[in-house]
Amino acid sequence: MWRSTAQLQLWNDTFYHKIEAERGLEVSTKVAEGHRFGIDNVKKVCDEEGIDCGFKYVDGHLYPKDEESSSYDLLEQELQASNRAGLSDVKWVDLGGGQDVGGIRRAVQFPRCANFDPIRYCEGLAKAISKRGGAVYETSRVKKAEGQTVTTEAGQSIQTPVIVFATHSPTHKNLAVHARQFPEKLYAVALQIPKGGMADGQFWDTEAPYHSVRFVEGTSKGDCLLVRGNNHTTGIKPEEIDADTYEKLAQWARSRWPKAGEVAFEWSGQLYAPIDRLALYGQDPFNAFHLDGTYYIATGDAGQGTIGGQIAGKVISQQILGQEGPWSEMFAPARLPPPSKDILSALGHVISDTTAGYVDIASPAGAQMQNADGLAKDSGAIIQQGDAPKIAVYVDEDGVQHKHSAICPHMGCVVQWSPIDRSFNCPCHGAGFDRFGKIVQGPATSDLEPVK
Numbered sequence: 334m335w336r337s338t339a340q341l342q343l344w345n346d347t348f349y350h351k352i353e354a355e356r357g358l359e360v361s362t363k364v365a366e367g368h369r370f371g372i373d374n375v376k377k378v379c380d381e382e383g384i385d386c387g388f389k390y391v392d393g394h395l396y397p398k399d400e401e402s403s404s405y406d407l408l409e410q411e412l413q414a415s416n417r418a419g420l421s422d423v424k425w426v427d428l429g430g431g432q433d434v435g436g437i438r439r440a441v442q443f444p445r446c447a448n449f450d451p452i453r454y455c456e457g458l459a460k461a462i463s464k465r466g467g468a469v470y471e472t473s474r475v476k477k478a479e480g481q482t483v484t485t486e487a488g489q490s491i492q493t494p495v496i497v498f499a500t501h502s503p504t505h506k507n508l509a510v511h512a513r514q515f516p517e518k519l520y521a522v523a524l525q526i527p528k529g530g531m532a533d534g535q536f537w538d539t540e541a542p543y544h545s546v547r548f549v550e551g552t553s554k555g556d557c558l559l560v561r562g563n564n565h566t567t568g569i570k571p572e573e574i575d576a577d578t579y580e581k582l583a584q585w586a587r588s589r590w591p592k593a594g595e596v597a598f599e600w601s602g603q604l605y606a607p608i609d610r611l612a613l614y615g616q617d618p619f620n621a622f623h624l625d626g627t628y629y630i631a632t633g634d635a636g637q638g639t640i641g642g643q644i645a646g647k648v649i650s651q652q653i654l655g656q657e658g659p660w661s662e663m664f665a666p667a668r669l670p671p672p673s674k675d676i677l678s679a680l681g682h683v684i685s686d687t688t689a690g691y692v693d694i695a696s697p698a699g700a701q702m703q704n705a706d707g708l709a710k711d712s713g714a715i716i717q718q719g720d721a722p723k724i725a726v727y728v729d730e731d732g733v734q735h736k737h738s739a740i741c742p743h744m745g746c747v748v749q750w751s752p753i754d755r756s757f758n759c760p761c762h763g764a765g766f767d768r769f770g771k772i773v774q775g776p777a778t779s780d781l782e783p784v785k
């Protein structure tokens with residue numbers, strides 16, 4: 334959540350018309366209901382708990398990537414499907430093409446989306462939990478969950494009748510989950526912008542991957558335009574990563590919002606895209622050790638996990654309480670994906686990423702060089718000498734080499750170096766490690782093994 338641009342979107346970015354085509358109107362209607370619920374529930378919680386997180390209803394706008402008639406046709410299709418899904422106030426608008434709206438004229442408007450500050454929201458939630466007798470522990474990494482016992486890195490254990498893996502990607506090895514989604518890196522840039530330089534609201538284009546833009550008021554560096562985009566598959570080889578990605582994102586934003594100025598902040602993060610458009614919320618599927626339904630997962634939100642957190646919370650809490658809510662079935666992690674062309678292609682994507690991660694164990698192509706002597710300071714690579722196992726090496730600012738096994742402790746794929754966020758990332762299921770091999774992103778739960 335702390336890496337999010339935190340737009341609570343009424344638009345589902347896997348497209349309502351595609352969900353309807355693949356699963357029917359009943360499902361697209363329930364997905365739309367979930368988005369409406371998610372937005373309004375954040376507001377309700379803020380009001381009830383007195384959380385000041387800058388929550389503000391704003392309109393969201395889906396606009397064409399170019400002036401081709403096919404781009405407008407796509408928007409028309411999405412508008413019609415949104416209306417059929419019960420979002421009757423979604424409509425065409427003319428934004429006038431001014432600089433403050435990124436030069437956008439005709440767009441499909443999704444009223445009453447919302448922007449908020451997710452950190453302040455989570456702090457408020459933590460207080461609300463404590464107030465009711467609950468406890469929140471930070472910096473307590475869970476190392477393993479076995480039966481009804483959860484054990485942390487530091488060796489403490491907790492007995493619990495129910496475990497919810499709300500760890501972005503579940504920290505277990507259940508391929509019935511990991512093969513249903515693929516990890517993607519995505520990037521965000523905040524550009525300073527003077528008052529009036531940008532209209533308040535949300536703006537999404539129809540590029541693939543799409544740009545998503547919002548305004549944020551009063552950061553430590555003033556008002557900013559937040560733009561996110563340039564997604565790519567996690568764990569690709571360093572030479573395939575665009576080293577100028579932040580600059581290109583900033584330039585793109587300035588080309589549409591000319592008053593956007595200096596870059597105030599830039600960061601990357603990860604999303605988990607489900608192969609069949611819908612997130613996975615509910616009982617951990619086909620887990621031979623937990624057919625009794627004591628393990629739950631919330632994952633596969635793609636780029637919409639701030640809404641997804643609200644929906645997952647509702648679905649999973651209802652299931653724990655033995656209630657069958659309206660959204661359980663469509664988000665059930667054990668569901669069968671419909672056999673559409675897009676879904677088969679997404680499944681192919683998962684298989685090829687995973688295969689690449691394992692092929693790299695044996696193939697010389699998994700390494701960039703034979704030793705780290707030629708590596709510039711403050712950079713990393715995967716090296717391999719002869720038949721020896723591959724090593725993830727980082728050379729620090731003083732020229733000291735830090736070496737770790739390149740084998741991901743989750744399920745054994747070879748990690749790859751990212752020169753942008755100076756980290757090692759696993760192509761198989763997205764585990765991430767900082768330049769010193771320390772785990773920063775699951776599903777792995779331990780660091781890369783140090784090598785002498």
Ligand SMILES: Cc1cc2nc3c(=O)[nH]c(=O)nc-3n(C[C@H](O)[C@H](O)[C@H](O)COP(=O)(O)OP(=O)(O)OC[C@H]3O[C@@H](n4cnc5c(N)ncnc54)[C@H](O)[C@@H]3O)c2cc1C
Nearest residue numbers: 334337338339340474475500501602603636637638639640
């Ligand atoms: C750049 C960027 C922009 C985005 N913009 C938007 C947006 O505008 N709107 C939107 O809806 N979504 C957006 N998203 C997506 C959204 O942020 C994610 O989908 C969402 O944060 C996922 O929530 P989560 O709670 O599942 O995972 P996370 O937010 O990753 O939280 C998981 C938590 O689990 C903890 N954890 C992990 N492993 C362990 C372990 N072993 N033991 C203990 N704790 C553990 C982590 O430390 C973390 O605190 C964006 C994502 C990125 C990267």
Ligand code: FES
Nearest residue numbers: 741743744759762
């Ligand atoms: S994340 Fe699963 S093998 Fe690396």
